[in-house]
Amino acid sequence: MAQEPEPASLLPRPLLAVALGLPALLAAGVAAVGLFFGAGGKDDPADPSAGRSGPVALVPVPAPRAESAECGALLSALPMQLVSNGVTLPRRELASPAPAGAVAWGDATHEPVVLRCGLERPGELSPTSELRDVSDVTWLVVGGTGAATWFVVDRPVYVALTVPSDAGTGPLQDISTTVRDTLAEGPVDTRG
16 A cells, blocks of 8 residues: 655744744743843732832722811821831822822831721621720721721711731820820710
């Protein structure tokens, strides 16, 4: 039996080798550039400071009294920096559109401390809630993953301070003093 001729290739062998080798060369080049310039960066999930520089993006939450005179007075009296475990956290710019009544402090190596003024009454506030007094200000603590949110519940407006779990008590003490000196004390409304 006669042997059938081998089918002719549509591409010449040298061109086929280049077509197959080019993607491998491209991948090696990208890897080399990555090694040379370093991985890290704003969007690198392995970098613990990724996304911690630049404006802080806050999700809007209902804050019907955020633009009240009380919130205006509190916001203008807030410190430009907070001390957290011996580290000074400067006030951070908020990403646009910034929610009314909100302020943040932090740096590239720490999660931000966030204050919101004029919020709705916290749903967790009840007659059996455990309340804490810090510098003559009554707070309700609501725990979370990696942070806790402290609500001021004895002033004419509800104020929330979200503090990372590694922040220590400095931010809470500084904000308590400012709230005490700025907003009039009132009764705690524990009605559901």
